[in-house]
Amino acid sequence: MKKKRILVAPLNWGLGHATRCIPIINALIANNFVPVIASDGVALMLLQKEFPSLSTIKLPSYHVTYARNGKFLKLKLLKDSPKLLKAIKAEKKMLKDIVEMQNISGIISDNRLGFYHKRVPSVFITHQLHVLSGNTTWISTKIHEKSIKKFDACWVPDVDGEINFSGKLGYAGSFEIPTTYIGPLSRFEKKGLKIVNDVLILLSGPEPQRSLLEEKLLSEFKTYPGKVYVVRGVMENEQTIKLMGNMTVYNFMTSALLEKTINESALVISRSGYTTIMDLAKLNKKAFFIPTPGQFEQEYLAKRLTEMRLVPSCKQEDFTMDKIKDTDDYKGLEPVDFEVDFKALFSLF
Missing domain, CATH: 3.40.50.2000 (Glycogen Phosphorylase B;)
Structure with a gap:
């Protein structure tokens, strides 16, 4: 047939x-x-x-x-x-x-x-x-x-x-x-991998806000003492990898590498997009959310998860590197059976 x-x-x-x-x-x-x-x-x-x-x-x-x-x-x-x-x-x-x-x-x-x-x-x-x-x-x-x-x-x-x-x-x-x-729905599976990255920054979403957040976070984490991975969320024909001091910057990652990198990261900083929330919950991750300015849905989801003491969040203009210390007081995201x-x-x- x-x-x-x-x-x-x-x-x-x-x-x-x-x-x-x-x-x-x-x-x-x-x-x-x-x-x-x-x-x-x-x-x-x-x-x-x-x-x-x-x-x-x-x-x-x-x-x-x-x-x-x-x-x-x-x-x-x-x-x-x-x-x-x-x-x-x-x-x-x-x-x-x-x-x-x-x-x-x-x-x-x-x-x-x-x-x-x-x-x-x-x-x-x-x-x-x-x-x-x-x-x-x-x-x-x-x-x-x-x-x-x-x-x-x-x-x-x-x-x-x-x-x-x-x-x-x-x-x-x-x-x-x-x-x-x-x-x-998530394309990822939780793997018992050793944590090797202190922070993973996941950038995504329409311009110009994606670039504005990238600029801010690259500047903030320049002096961070730990190991930082950045995925810019820019789809191009070829994958590029840049080393910037303590930061390893990818233009994009395909699913297998991104799954591995999230599993190996202690903390994920990203937008509070719904798909990102489902992915991080599946992988049982601690996160920090910066909703896209003016996007009611992301602002609501970030606020809700912060009030539930699961994930801290703040406005884009208010973010500083010190804010990630707050994640210690939050439970992180968990998968739904x-x-x-x-x-x-x-x-x-």
Whole structure:
């Protein structure tokens, strides 16, 4: 019997959407499906490096960038919305051709709003049923719900219960389409490796905020007495490694090396992106979070984990090297015991 081809399309907004699709792509292969990857920019480049034998399709870019000043992020996103709507329209049009030419039997969209098809079972992956946007939260939640209703199913990468990772983000009261909590998704496994790095700095997310944080942290840790690894989160054709005193700086790492490096690090400093939280919980890590300025979701997640005494955090402008001493008083992130039933999820196709 011919294997069914499933289109997997993560949003290119930082690397989180692409990396959390890695366990899904691996599960599709294990369950005798043929994944076809569709994305753009660094997300597509990362998945091409992870799965060199799979066919990939370049999609129209959403062209979303962040404001230099977090206070203006909402305004910037509003200003960018015509570009966003144009890209969603273009990807919808492109999808019709892809489905026919590639003989697609199912679609898994991680936050690509235009990636659904009337005749093909279409799934939307999100951890945000409740979309925080300050005093416009109820509007952004309603708009998001309207978009998700065009899909056949919604998968939330979290557990349904009081002990969860997404807090109020993953719960929206009544929701009209079938919603399944599929458990946290991570491409990593915990390994009992010896700790060799004192600090691992993981940078990611849209510009210019990624670069602004990189600048700040490289300057702060110049005089740090311990061993520091930095992963810039910049996808390029070739991997580069620079030595800067006590710091070893990589432009990017593929999954196997990143898994090893996180396992070997005592403390991880990063954004409080949802995928990062799931990854660090799986590896049972101590962390320090610096949310992207103006990004309500990351600010909420960081604040919540700090209040739960799991991970300390602070604003980007307030960070100094001394702040990492706070991590001694926090528990760190722990894995949730949950086995994803991929066979049941994929029965939709």
